[in-house]
Amino acid sequence: MASTMGETDESVTIDEPDLAGEAPTEAGFGRVLVAVDGETPAAVGRVAIAEAARHGARVDALSIVRMTASVDGWDMLVERREDSAETALEAVEDVSVGTDVTVSKRLRYGDPAEEIARYAAHNDIDLVVIGEPTRTGLRRYLSPTSVTDRVRRASSVPVLTVPDD
Secondary structure: OEOOOOOOEOOOOOOOOOOOOOOOOOOOOOEEEEEOOOOOOHHHHHHHHHHHHHHOOEEEEEEEEEOOOOOOOOOHHHHHHHHHHHHHHHHHHHHHOOOOOOEEEEEEEEOHHHHHHHHHHHOOOOEEEEEEOOOOHHHHHHOOOOHHHHHHHHOOOOEEEEEOO
């Protein structure tokens, strides 16, 4: 770096701190929430685990079984949704194998966006990781706001969205 005050040239090297393996700092994340379902791309779980490992955080993997007015009992549709949710939770846990990241799996029932935001607010979550779906054509027309959009608006913590593969 050239000095404008004198006639000498100085070279300044700034070393980046190596945060791998260190405890999280006050600015880091201690708890990461990853919201998944049966249609969530694998990249969402990988990003959540990577962020948690980078910050020395733990992961809460959350899947919501959507309950609507048309699903008022424990029928085959609910059972299929539960199986899909459990598979998605297992996939996140599988990604964490070989890392120091602890994953707690949670299954809830209700409206996905409301439950994700509620869980984040009541469980000291520092970061929410969620997939950003590709919505085009008829799907975008029938549902102008996605679960991801609604979570982003309702959450009081940062939301990291991961696009579809």
